[in-house]
Amino acid sequence: MGSGKSSLGRLLAEELNIPFYDLDTYIERQENLTIAQIFKTKGEIYFRKIEHEKLKELLAERKAMVIALGGGTPCYAGNMELLLENGKSIYLQYPLEVLVDRLWIAKEQRPLIAQLETKELLEDFIRKHLFERAPYYMQANHRIKLEYESLEEVVQKLQVLLQQG
Numbered sequence: 001m002g003s004g005k006s007s008l009g010r011l012l013a014e015e016l017n018i019p020f021y022d023l024d025t026y027i028e029r030q031e032n033l034t035i036a037q038i039f040k041t042k043g044e045i046y047f048r049k050i051e052h053e054k055l056k057e058l059l060a061e062r063k064a065m066v067i068a069l070g071g072g073t074p075c076y077a078g079n080m081e082l083l084l085e086n087g088k089s090i091y092l093q094y095p096l097e098v099l100v101d102r103l104w105i106a107k108e109q110r111p112l113i114a115q116l117e118t119k120e121l122l123e124d125f126i127r128k129h130l131f132e133r134a135p136y137y138m139q140a141n142h143r144i145k146l147e148y149e150s151l152e153e154v155v156q157k158l159q160v161l162l163q164q165g
Contacts, residue, residue, distance in 0.1 A: 001071045001110065001126075002102040003092040004151065009068035011155045016162075018064045023073060027054050035070075036111040052077035059086040071129065074136040084139065090158065091140035098147055099126050 006022045013020030024035050027050055031038060038047045051073060058067055059082060074080040074089070083089045100123045107113045107122065116122045130137075137143075142161050146154060 001112070001129075002099045002106075003071075003094055003146075004102075004154070005068040005092065007151055008092070008154055008158070009066045011151055012158050013066040015155055015159060016064070016066070018066060020066045020068070021058055022068045023051065023055060023058070024068075024070050026058070027051060030054060039111075048072075048076045052079060052082075055079055055082065059083075062086075071133065074139075075133050080136050080139050084141065088142065088162065089140040090161070091137045091143045092154075093137075093143050093145050095147060096123065096127060096130070 006025075009022065010020050027038070027047075028034055031050065033041070035047070038050070051070070055067075055069075055073065058065070069079075074083065080089075100119060103110065103113060103126070104119055104122055107116065113122060113125060116125060144154075144157060144161060146157075149157070
């Protein structure tokens, strides 16, 4: 959350002239509900099941594409293994303080963190999730350490990374 996966993915796909999919948006369209509504009305287990099915559906197309995943996607239902078997995965690794700064500004639009009243609580939330998810994130084919680069600078770095294999 807050790494710019959707914005970066869209720009990268444009540069590479291939399709772009935001997995959460793809799920929302298929389910005709927002992710927050799915969590609230059907629960996280249902969401993770649908998330896995829709990821498999996209990967089954076996064509070049960029997919922006939710932060939890690699951590459930064998999704990380699925990603490693069917493409290249990239972990956009930002320092904690950068994520806190980005998310604090936009927290009202994010149901999981909207209720957090201080930056310290937000930092604790992010730190906990990064700690829990790190074993999955670290399996990515590529890790790219970032800080305050512009979207365009990150897309250039990603293109170089992908060209190197």
